[in-house]
Amino acid sequence: MPTDRRVNRRQYLSTLGAGGAIALAGCSGGGSDGGESSAESGDEGGSAEEESASAEAESTTAPETVTIGSDIPYAPFEYRNEAGELVGFDVDIAEAVFAGELGLEYEFQETAFDGIIASLNNANFRIIMSAMTINETRAEEVDFSDPYFTAYQTVLVLDNGEITERADLRGVDVGVQRGTTGEAAAEDLQAEFDGELGIESYDQITGAFDALLNNQVSAVINDNTVSAAFAAENDGVVFLEGDGVAADRENAPDYLTLTIEEYGIAFRQDDDAFREEVNGALAAIREDGTYDEIYGEYFEG
Amino acid sequence: MATHTDSETQSGGVLMRDRLVRRVGEFAAGGFVLAIGGLLVWILTTQVNGRLLASPLIAGRFFEAFLLVVRIVVISSVLSVTAGVFVGLGRISTSPITGRIATGYIEFFRGTPLLFQLFVIYFGVPRLWATGEFPFQDWAVPAAIIGLTLNHAAYVGEAIRGGIDAVPDGQMEAARSLGMSRVMALRTVVMPQAWRNALAAIGNDQIILVKDTSLLTVIAVPEIMSVFRNINSNQLDPWTPLVWVCVLYLAITMSMSQVVDGLERRSDWGSDGGMFGRLSRFSPGSTDDGGES
Numbered sequence: 001m002p003t004d005r006r007v008n009r010r011q012y013l014s015t016l017g018a019g020g021a022i023a024l025a026g027c028s029g030g031g032s033d034g035g036e037s038s039a040e041s042g043d044e045g046g047s048a049e050e051e052s053a054s055a056e057a058e059s060t061t062a063p064e065t066v067t068i069g070s071d072i073p074y075a076p077f078e079y080r081n082e083a084g085e086l087v088g089f090d091v092d093i094a095e096a097v098f099a100g101e102l103g104l105e106y107e108f109q110e111t112a113f114d115g116i117i118a119s120l121n122n123a124n125f126r127i128i129m130s131a132m133t134i135n136e137t138r139a140e141e142v143d144f145s146d147p148y149f150t151a152y153q154t155v156l157v158l159d160n161g162e163i164t165e166r167a168d169l170r171g172v173d174v175g176v177q178r179g180t181t182g183e184a185a186a187e188d189l190q191a192e193f194d195g196e197l198g199i200e201s202y203d204q205i206t207g208a209f210d211a212l213l214n215n216q217v218s219a220v221i222n223d224n225t226v227s228a229a230f231a232a233e234n235d236g237v238v239f240l241e242g243d244g245v246a247a248d249r250e251n252a253p254d255y256l257t258l259t260i261e262e263y264g265i266a267f268r269q270d271d272d273a274f275r276e277e278v279n280g281a282l283a284a285i286r287e288d289g290t291y292d293e294i295y296g297e298y299f300e301g
Numbered sequence: 302m303a304t305h306t307d308s309e310t311q312s313g314g315v316l317m318r319d320r321l322v323r324r325v326g327e328f329a330a331g332g333f334v335l336a337i338g339g340l341l342v343w344i345l346t347t348q349v350n351g352r353l354l355a356s357p358l359i360a361g362r363f364f365e366a367f368l369l370v371v372r373i374v375v376i377s378s379v380l381s382v383t384a385g386v387f388v389g390l391g392r393i394s395t396s397p398i399t400g401r402i403a404t405g406y407i408e409f410f411r412g413t414p415l416l417f418q419l420f421v422i423y424f425g426v427p428r429l430w431a432t433g434e435f436p437f438q439d440w441a442v443p444a445a446i447i448g449l450t451l452n453h454a455a456y457v458g459e460a461i462r463g464g465i466d467a468v469p470d471g472q473m474e475a476a477r478s479l480g481m482s483r484v485m486a487l488r489t490v491v492m493p494q495a496w497r498n499a500l501a502a503i504g505n506d507q508i509i510l511v512k513d514t515s516l517l518t519v520i521a522v523p524e525i526m527s528v529f530r531n532i533n534s535n536q537l538d539p540w541t542p543l544v545w546v547c548v549l550y551l552a553i554t555m556s557m558s559q560v561v562d563g564l565e566r567r568s569d570w571g572s573d574g575g576m577f578g579r580l581s582r583f584s585p586g587s588t589d590d591g592g593e594s
Contacts, residue, residue: 114534141537158433173438175521179534200441200521201531207424207521214427215435216521236432 066098066106069125071113074205076229076298077131078108089225090129092294093148093285100290101281112203114179117141120268127278128266131223133181135261143272144264146279148291152257153185154224155240156212156231163218166242166256173198175208175217182222185258189221212237223261224253225299348540359532363545366528370514371553373442373524377449378507384450385457385503390487392462403458410455416516419448423520445517449510456506464499465491497568504561511553525549 070090073079078088086108098106109125120128120142133151134144155174157163163172170193176183178201190197200217202208209230211217219240220227231237244257267275285291316322353359391403410418423444427435437443468491476486518527525546532542 114530117537118533118539137535137537160433178527178530201523201527202521203519207519210424210428211521213432214424214440215430215433215438216427216440234432 064104066104066127067125068094068106068108069111069116069119069128070108070130071116071204072108072110074113074131074226076225078129089149089294089298090131092297093282093291094129096285096290096294097278097281101284102277113177114203116179117266120266123268126268126271126274131226131263132266133223133261134264135181135184138266141269142266143269143275144266145275146282147262147264148282149263151223151225151261151263152244152246152253153182153221153259153261154227154244154253155256155258156209156220156222156227156237157218157240158212159236159238163240166240169193169197169219169240171196172218173200173216174219174221175200175202175211176221177202177205177208180205180222181259181261182220186221189258221258224255224257228253344540345544349544350538350541353536353538353541354544359542359545362528362532363525363542363549366523366525367549367552369442369522370511370524370549373445373449373514373517373522374511374553377446377453377510380446380450381453381510382457382503382507384454386461388454388458389461389465389499392458393465407455407458410452411459415448415452415513416519418452419444419516419520422448441517441520441522444520445514445522449513452513453506453510456509457503460499460502460506461495463502464495464497467498468494493568497565500561500565500568504558504564507561508554508557511557512550515550 070078072086074088076088077090078086081087091108094106094108098104108129111119111124113130116128116130116132117138119125128142131149131151132138132144134147138144155166155169163169169189174186174189174197176186176199183199183201186197186199190199198217200208200211202211205220205222205226208217208220208222212220213234213236224239227239231239239253239255242256244255246252246257246260249260265278267278282291388403388406391399392407394400394403423440426444427437427440430436472490472494473483473486476490477483481489514522514524515526517524518530521527529542529546533539536542
């Protein structure tokens with residue numbers, strides 16, 4: 001998949017001193033940023049991927065390319081703008097973490113979400129950044145970074161007064177994206193309604209959104225942020241109201257929430273050293289305000 | 302065998318030795334079967350989770366998907382062959398309007414991917430209505446049947462046209478000379494033979510139709526591949542549900558091959574199997590030659 005590092009010409013990059021990373025694809029060596037990573041980068045370059053697993057000391061600081069598996073489009077986390085450039089929250093976080101903090105090149109690789117973990121373990125890419133919720137089943141197969149985002153499963157409905165509360169969902173069809181925690185939340189709801197809930201699984205979340213507009217499903221269960229971006233674009237679509245599991249939480253949405261979830265970056269289980277580095281970088285961008293800047297760009301105002 | 306050796310020394314080298322070539326072929330085929338068989342046994346013993354494979358929950362989900370696919374296949378099959386006959390007749394029509402429209406139809410439906418056609422019907426068509434106003438609530442299966450029918454009618458139409466073209470012109474000429482109208486001659490003389498000619502191609506296409514149902518997973522039809530993907534993404538175990546997928550598709554396509562074989566045997570009255578067959582096979586040709594020379 002074509003990558004696009006050059007899209008993220010954002011102020012924060014220059015504050016990190018990683019200007020080289022955005023100038024040209026291929027030019028961002030480890031030298032452009034100071035700090036912990038360049039100190040170790042004297043080792044031989046090349047196939048650092050294998051080395052990192054075996055030799056922790058050498059780590060992964062050679063200017064290699066980190067391939068990131070991601071299910072695109074999933075706005076606002078990863079999607080293409082009108083010019084076809086890859087943008088989104090995950091994309092900017094990747095820019096800040098890999099190019100900014102770690103001095104690595106990276107590229108996004110498009111893949112289907114429902115087989116994404118198997119693809120990671122088959123070494124089709126090195127990590128997953130795809131608005132992926134940390135849960136136990138997945139954690140048996142992969143290791144997650146520290147959470148970098150909190151999301152809530154929410155319900156989108158048409159603003160025609162047919163479904164106004166949680167109980168109205170009994171007996172209707174809901175659309176979800178296959179393999180997502182939205183699908184899992186729908187299955188829980190189905191069990192709660194004694195099976196009286198139809199679940200239609202789409203390849204991409206846009207399919208489920210289309211189905212809502214096309215009268216194929218009565219509701220879509222999905223992560224709040226992604227759904228909010230869609231609702232903002234479509235007048236006839238609203239969040240289902242009600243007190244959900246996150247009602248007592250600070251900063252929680254004021255509409256119905258089915259579950260609370262944390263997103264993480266997924267790594268193969270033999271990639272601990274790299275995972276630690278990324279955790280460090282995540283902490284660093286939270287501390288220096290980069291994270292808040294990116295967050296603000298996509299989710300506030 | 303002396304003759305073989307003789308001919309080998311004259312020309313052709315090793316390829317002239319029939320028995321040797323035959324042995325090599327047998328050896329290669331046997332080796333292939335052993336390798337694949339061994340791999341399969343190894344996969345089945347190491348990769349497939351027997352408990353999951355036999356789980357009634359999973360069997361039930363696959364069976365439900367299987368029944369749905371069979372329903373979709375039967376309906377689309379009947380509709381596409383019926384429609385295909387008309388497309389094929391349109392193709393050979395002497396009217397420029399009908400002929401061009403049929404040609405355009407075939408060009409479009411053969412020239413664009415089925416996936417695209419399914420997207421047009423499932424995502425595109427409902428958007429012609431206002432948000433939430435589209436009148437059909439469960440559009441996925443009807444959209445699937447419409448898409449498969451339109452697409453495969455084009456292929457069947459081409460097969461029918463080929464079948465008609467393969468009938469010697471003398472058949473039509475003889476029928477016309479007996480005073481039949483063109484339509485009547487087509488219906489009673491040409492079409493039965495054309496059908497026989499086209500049957501293998503149509504059967505082939507209908508088997509492809511079965512496999513095309515696997516695309517329906519992207520328009521949220523809960524068919525066999527869709528069940529596989531759900532189970533795989535929950536259990537993170539590809540091989541166990543893959544066994545189910547393989548068995549179920551083969552169950553449909555192999556029984557369809559049987560049906561096509563049966564139909565071919567039934568309509569194979571033109572082969573050199575019997576007296577009547579021999580007559581009908583050779584007489585048109587000789588009449589034709591006689592008439593023209």
